[in-house]
Amino acid sequence: MTDGSENASATGGVAVVIVAAGRxxxxxQANGPKQYQTIxxxxxxxxxxxMFLAHPRTGRIVVAIHADDHELFRQAAGSQAERVTAxxxxxxxxxxVRLGLLALKDHAPDQVLIHDAVRPFVDAELIDRxxxxxxENEGALPALPVADTLKRESAAGVVAETVxxxxxxxxxxxxxxxxxxxxxxxxKAYQLGRLDFTDDAAxxxxxxxxxxxxxxxxxxxxxxxxxxxxMAHQRLSSGRTHFPDIRTGNGYDVHAFEPxxxxxxxxxxxxxxxxxxxxxxxxxxLHALTDxxxxxxxxxxxxxxxxPSDQQWKGAASRIFVEHAAKVVRERGGRIANADxxxxxxxxxxGPHREAMTAxxxxxxxxxxxxxxxxxxxxxxxGFVGREEGIxxxxxxxxxxxxxxxx
Numbered sequence: 001m002t003d004g005s006e007n008a009s010a011t012g013g014v015a016v017v018i019v020a021a022g023r024x025x026x027x028x029q030a031n032g033p034k035q036y037q038t039i040x041x042x043x044x045x046x047x048x049x050x051m052f053l054a055h056p057r058t059g060r061i062v063v064a065i066h067a068d069d070h071e072l073f074r075q076a077a078g079s080q081a082e083r084v085t086a087x088x089x090x091x092x093x094x095x096x097v098r099l100g101l102l103a104l105k106d107h108a109p110d111q112v113l114i115h116d117a118v119r120p121f122v123d124a125e126l127i128d129r130x131x132x133x134x135x136e137n138e139g140a141l142p143a144l145p146v147a148d149t150l151k152r153e154s155a156a157g158v159v160a161e162t163v164x165x166x167x168x169x170x171x172x173x174x175x176x177x178x179x180x181x182x183x184x185x186x187x188k189a190y191q192l193g194r195l196d197f198t199d200d201a202a203x204x205x206x207x208x209x210x211x212x213x214x215x216x217x218x219x220x221x222x223x224x225x226x227x228x229x230x231m232a233h234q235r236l237s238s239g240r241t242h243f244p245d246i247r248t249g250n251g252y253d254v255h256a257f258e259p260x261x262x263x264x265x266x267x268x269x270x271x272x273x274x275x276x277x278x279x280x281x282x283x284x285x286l287h288a289l290t291d292x293x294x295x296x297x298x299x300x301x302x303x304x305x306x307x308p309s310d311q312q313w314k315g316a317a318s319r320i321f322v323e324h325a326a327k328v329v330r331e332r333g334g335r336i337a338n339a340d341x342x343x344x345x346x347x348x349x350x351g352p353h354r355e356a357m358t359a360x361x362x363x364x365x366x367x368x369x370x371x372x373x374x375x376x377x378x379x380x381x382x383g384f385v386g387r388e389e390g391i392x393x394x395x396x397x398x399x400x401x402x403x404x405x406x407x
Contacts, residue, residue: 012108012109012110013057013058013059013109013110013111014057014058014059014109014110014111014112014113014131014176015058015059015060015061015062015104015109015111015112015113015179016052016058016059016060016061016062016112016113016114016115016174017061017062017063017064017097017100017101017104017112017113017114017115018045018048018049018052018061018062018063018064018084018100018115018116018117019064019089019093019096019097019100019114019115019116019117020035020045020063020064020065020066020069020073020089020117020118021064021065021066021069021088021089021090021093021096022034022035022066022093022118023066032072033066033069033072034118034223034224034229035048035076035117035118036069036072036073036076037229038233038402038403038404039120039229039232039233039235039236039237040232040233040235040236040237041236041237041403041404042076043075043076043077044117044118044120044223044229044232045063045073045076045077045117045118045120046076046077046078046080047120047121047236048115048117048118048119048120048122049061049063049077049080049084050080051120051122051123051124051127052113052115052122052127053080053083053084054124055124055127057127057128057131058113058127059109060085060104060107060109061083061084061085062084062085062086062087062100062103062104063084063085063086063087063100063117064087064088064089064090064096064097064099064100065086065087065088065089066088066089067088070086073086085103087099087100087103092195093198093199094186094189094195094197094203095190095195097114097186097200098183098186098187098190100114101179101182101183101186102183104179105183108179108180109179110178110179111131111134111176111177111178111179112176112177112179112182113127113130113131113174113175113176114173114174114175114176114177114182114200115173115174115175116173116222118222118223118224119172119173119220119221119222119223120223120232121217121219121220121221121232122173122174122217122220123217123219123220125217126142126172126174126216126217126220127174129142129214129215130142130174130175130176130214131176132214133176133212133214134176134177134178135178135210135212136178137178137181137209137210138178138209138210138211138212139175139176139177139178139182139200139201139204139209139210139211139212140175140176140177140211140212140214141171141172141175141201141211141212141213141214142171142172142173142174142175142213142214142215142216142217142220143169143170143171143172143213143214143215143216144169144170144172144215144216144217144218145165145168145169145170146165146168146169146170147165148165149162149165150162150163150164150165150168151163169213169216170216171199171201172216172217172220172222173199175199175200175201175211177200177204177209181204181207181209182200182203182204182209184207185203185204185206185207185209186200186203188207189203189206189207194206243404243405244400244404244405245400245401245402245403245404245405246337246398246399246400246401247296247297247334247398247399247400247401248296248396248397248398248399249291249292249293249294249295249296249396249397249399250291250292250295250394250395250396251287251288251289251290251291251292251293251295251301251393251394251395251396251397252288252291252392252393252394252395253284253285253287253288253291253392253393254284254384254390254391254392254393255276255277255278255282255284255390255391256276256277256384256389256390257274257275257276257277257388257389257390257391258274258275258276258277259274259275260272260273260274260275260276261273261275262275263275263276263282263348263391264276264281264282264283264318265283265284265285265343265350265353265357265391266283266285266286266341266343266357266360266361266374267283267286267317267318267319267357267360267361267364268353268356268357268360270348270350270353271348272347272348276390276391279308279313279314279315280306280313280314280315280316280317280318280321281315281316281317281318282318283317283318284343284391284392284393285341285343285357285374285393285395286318286319286321286322286364287302287318287321287393288341288393288394288395289322289325289339289341289361289395289397290302290318290321290322290324290325291395292339292395292396292397293322293325293326293328293329293336293339293397293399294325294328294329295397296329296334296397296398296399296401297328297329297332297334297399297401299325299328299332302321302325305321305324305325305328306320306321306324319360319364322361322364322365323364326364326365326366329399332401333401333402334399334400334401335399335400335401336365336366336367336371336397336398336399337367337371337398337399337400338371338372338373338396338397338398339361339365339367339371339372339373339395339396339397339398340372340373340375340395340396340397341361341373341374341375341393341394341395342375342376342377342393342394342395343374343375343376343377343391343392343393344376344377344378344379344385344391344392344393344394345376345378345379345385345388345391345392346378346379346381346385346386346388347388349376350374350376351376354374354376357374358372358374361374379392
């Protein structure tokens with residue numbers, strides 16, 4: 001992100017302030033603030049920036065971001081981040097705009113466009129119309145006539161009256177203004193403690209700056225709710241090749257036999273004349289599966305999370321390890337699609353216990369039984385397994401994560 005020094009000579013012309021400091025609670029926070037959520041393979045804000053950076057009439061661009069979002073912005077904007085000035089916004093949209101306008105003051109533009117980062121479908125024609133309508137002392141507001149019938153609600157929650165929609169418009173952004181007057185209006189509102197304006201046209205109206213209406217665009221929607229994000233992604237993804245983020249992890253484990261009366265495999269105790277030696281219950285199947293799950297999100301291995309030197313895991317049931325790994329995957333947004341375990345041993349027989357093992361794994365992973373495969377094979381009397389000195393296990397896990405595979 002530049003500090004603006006590269007654009008030090010960019011006085012005059014048309015500058016842009018993009019507001020991106022909000023938290024977007026209505027769109028949900030599972031994948032971060034809505035301006036950084038992915039649509040069509042890229043963050044919302046990346047699409048927005050692209051339109052203004054590509055427009056031949058726009059010059060300096062200031063983006064007001066949240067103090068916690070420097071890295072989010074850098075990752076979302078990619079190489080575009082170096083072409084704009086990022087500043088820390090305020091607690092409200094109004095204050096973020098004021099701070100963005102102040103960031104332009106040393107090399108003041110003639111005109112400024114103020115735009116919401118979460119309107120990624122702004123187009124060049126709309127930008128052109130807005131710039132063309134800005135006067136020396138007059139702003140420009142893209143808007144659409146209200147099409148729906150409007151109702152005013154009473155305190156009792158019933159319709160109090162029908163409001164005439166004649167002359168009513170739904171405001172959009174970018175809103176354009178002569179730079180000096182809109183900065184003065186924002187400063188005056190700030191000094192007087194007027195922090196209740198919902199957009200810049202309202203501040204202009206309050207400051208007696210005429211605002212001309214220009215045709216908005218039905219496509220220039222503001223992404224407010226989670227369903228808006230989903231619909232925007234679907235729109236941008238139509239007709240393009242998808243590369244879903246499906247990851248596969250592998251795990252391998254082996255334990256030696258020692259004297260005992262049972263072995264624990266895939267969470268099920270099986271009577272046997274020996275048991276498996278290990279710090280925990282030595283369940284090779286679950287240990288291999290734990291490593292496979294952790295591998296899908298680069299979260300280390302079973303020893304990273306449950307070191308054998310830690311005495312609290314002595315004799316522990318290995319389902320604890322699998323359930324922890326599944327939790328790690330889900331906390332990172334992953335959905336477990338499939339788990340496959342192959343047990344390699346001469347004895348005991350696994351077949352009679354496969355149904356119980358599958359049921360145990362279904363409960364541990366929170367997935368249906370048809371997404372679980374448990375197989376067993378011998379080692380044809382070869383090696384340590386063939387000599388019945390121990391049991392080995394190989395596990396594979398497939399997990400689907402949000403987004404797509406990066407280019």
